[in-house]
Amino acid sequence: MSTLGEGPGAEQRMRLMREKALGFFAVITASLSHEINNVVAIIGELSGLLDDLLAGTEKGRPLDQEKVKTISERIAKNVKKGEQIIKRLNRFAHSADEPVKDFDLRELLEQVTTIAQRLATLKGVSLEAELPEVSLPIRSNPFSMQQAIVGCIELAFSGSRRNDKITLTFGKEDAGAKITVTGPTHDGSEASQSMLSFLALLMRDLGGTMEASPAGNDTQSLMLHLPKSIERPAN
Amino acid sequence: MPADKILLVDDEEEFILILSERMKSRGMSVETAESGPAAIKKAEKQDFDAVILDMMMPGMDGIETLKRLREVNPNLQVIMLTGHATLPNAVEAVKLGAADFLEKPANIATLIEKIKEAKIKKMVLEEKQAEERIRNILKSKGW
Numbered sequence: 001m002s003t004l005g006e007g008p009g010a011e012q013r014m015r016l017m018r019e020k021a022l023g024f025f026a027v028i029t030a031s032l033s034h035e036i037n038n039v040v041a042i043i044g045e046l047s048g049l050l051d052d053l054l055a056g057t058e059k060g061r062p063l064d065q066e067k068v069k070t071i072s073e074r075i076a077k078n079v080k081k082g083e084q085i086i087k088r089l090n091r092f093a094h095s096a097d098e099p100v101k102d103f104d105l106r107e108l109l110e111q112v113t114t115i116a117q118r119l120a121t122l123k124g125v126s127l128e129a130e131l132p133e134v135s136l137p138i139r140s141n142p143f144s145m146q147q148a149i150v151g152c153i154e155l156a157f158s159g160s161r162r163n164d165k166i167t168l169t170f171g172k173e174d175a176g177a178k179i180t181v182t183g184p185t186h187d188g189s190e191a192s193q194s195m196l197s198f199l200a201l202l203m204r205d206l207g208g209t210m211e212a213s214p215a216g217n218d219t220q221s222l223m224l225h226l227p228k229s230i231e232r233p234a235n
Numbered sequence: 236m237p238a239d240k241i242l243l244v245d246d247e248e249e250f251i252l253i254l255s256e257r258m259k260s261r262g263m264s265v266e267t268a269e270s271g272p273a274a275i276k277k278a279e280k281q282d283f284d285a286v287i288l289d290m291m292m293p294g295m296d297g298i299e300t301l302k303r304l305r306e307v308n309p310n311l312q313v314i315m316l317t318g319h320a321t322l323p324n325a326v327e328a329v330k331l332g333a334a335d336f337l338e339k340p341a342n343i344a345t346l347i348e349k350i351k352e353a354k355i356k357k358m359v360l361e362e363k364q365a366e367e368r369i370r371n372i373l374k375s376k377g378w
Contacts, residue, residue, distance in 0.1 A: 034291065037318040038247050041340035045253040048343055052260055074249070124294045162294065 013201065020198060024147045025096070031118050032089040039082040046075050088115055095142040100230060105136040105170055105177055112149045113168055120153070124162040125183075127153065130169045136177055139229035144206055149179060151199045152222040156183030158192045159218070176208070176228035185220040206230065238264040239354055240282070244274040244300065245289035245316065257343055263350075271295030271303065278307045285334070285353040287346070290317035290324060298327060305332045310360050312353035316341060 049071055057063045092115055113129040120127035149168065156166045166183030186192040196212075199222075203210045208226040215221040241263050245251045248269060255265040266281070268274035272295060274286070286304060290297035301313050312334040317324060325336045334353045337346060 034318050037339060038250065041318075042247065042250050042253065044340040045250060045257065048257055049253055052257060078249075121293050122291070122296075 016198070017201070017205065020202075021096075021143070021147060024150065027119075028092055028115055028146075028150070029089065032085055032092070032115060035085045035118055036082060036089070039078050039085065043075055043078050043082070046071050046078070092146070095146060099141055100139060101142060102137060102139050103142050105138045105179070106131055106134065108142055108145060109149070109168055109170055109179065112146050115146075116150055116153050119150075119157070120166065123157050123160055125157065125160045125164045125166055127166045128168070130167050132169070132171070136170060136172060138177055138226065139231075140206055140226060141230070144202055145226070148199055148202050148206065148210075148224055149181065151195055151202070152181035152224070153183070155186040155192055155195055155199075155222065156181065158187040158189060158195075159184040173225065176226045179224040179226065180221050181224075182215050182219065182221040185214070185218050238262055239284045239350055240264045240266075241350060242266050242268065242274060242277055242281075242283045242286045244268045244271070244286060244292075244297075246270060246292045247289070254343075258347075261343075261347065271297075271300030274300055275303050275307060278304050278311065282308070283311065284357060285350045286311060286313045287316050287337075287350075288313050289339070290315055290328075298324070298331065301328060301331050301333055310357055310364075312357045314346075314349050314353060 050068070053063060053068065053071075088111065091111060109129055109131055113127060117127055153166055153168075156164075160166075160183065164184050166181065168179070168181055170177055170179045172178075186196070199210050203224060206226060207230045208224060211223050211225070213221050213223070239262075241258060243251050243255050243258070243265055244267070246269050251267045251269070255267050258265045266277055266283070268277055271292060274288070277283075278286070288297050288300060288304075292300070295303075297315060297317070301315070304311050304313060309332070313332070314335045314337055315325075315328045315333050316337050316339050318339045328336060334356060335349050337349060
């Protein structure tokens with residue numbers, strides 16, 4: 001099988017891959033930075049509340065120690081929340097460090113579910129990972145794989161209504177692994193068709209394939225079949 | 236002088252809880268809503284001097300909520316609060332009649348200043364409308 005960087009139209013394909021990868025990176029980092037901003041805003045208001053209490057004491061009001069304790073606990077809680085988001089952002093950014101690496105598919109799916117959670121919330125859709133309690137070591141491109149999974153989630157968003165559900169799972173296959181994203185059937189728009197073509201290209205780059213099958217009324221499963229290992233660097 | 240009546244709209248429950256407490260301690264009367272539809276319901280029932288509205292909310296976003304709020308009350312002064320203070324968002328919000336724009340996290344002193352400005356704008360608008368109504372009555376009655 002030829003790589004994406006070979007044959008007719010190679011240059012356009014490579015440009016498309018680069019543009020899409022950058023777009024994906026931008027969407028995820030923007031979303032995570034928004035989450036960080038929300039946490040910072042809350043901590044900022046809590047600090048302001050402490051200032052207000054102190055200003056009150058300067059005017060002779062007694063300091064409400066219980067309230068100070070509650071504020072301190074809330075600050076600690078939000079600092080922890082912020083740390084977790086930063087950890088996710090950091091892990092996501094480092095997933096682009098190397099074109100091929102060894103990782104656990106289960107951990108990757110957990111990470112994708114968390115980083116795409118806010119995108120789902122904004123769509124009014126629930127996103128859940130229903131993952132088997134087993135690790136599945138794989139050698140592939142973690143960044144492209146996250147891009148493919150989020151692409152499937154975005155396709156489901158296109159046909160979603162409020163309170164719809166999208167689930168992610170994975171399983172072992174003879175040749176490697178299968179990731180299944182089940183959710184609303186995509187809306188069939190030009191953008192969705194274009195996303196489907198791109199995902200097929202991305203999966204080819206990952207040495208795998210993609211298939212779609214109906215999973216019920218207005219619901220479909222998008223399945224990503226991945227080899228256990230890709231040795232050449234993905235494009 | 237009656238307390239400034241503010242509607243605070245944001246899907247971050249903890250954020251609006253703390254901010255409303257701080258605003259109340261500054262003598263303001265604050266109502267909160269955690270979604271666009273909830274804010275519209277409140278605006279249909281009560282008049283507010285200003286609405287502080289988050290841009291990014293699940294379901295009905297800030298821009299859509301702004302449009303609907305202005306339909307309910309065209310005089311309503313809405314200050315958009317956003318973590319994404321991008322120019323296109325600001326331009327769209329202003330085109331739709333937003334009174335002002337403030338980036339989150341916002342300084343409370345700046346926010347209060349903007350609320351005061353919004354309240355004055357609303358009063359001027361309402362006074363003009365009242366004058367217009369009186370002029371029309373005088374004209375129609377031929378006094």
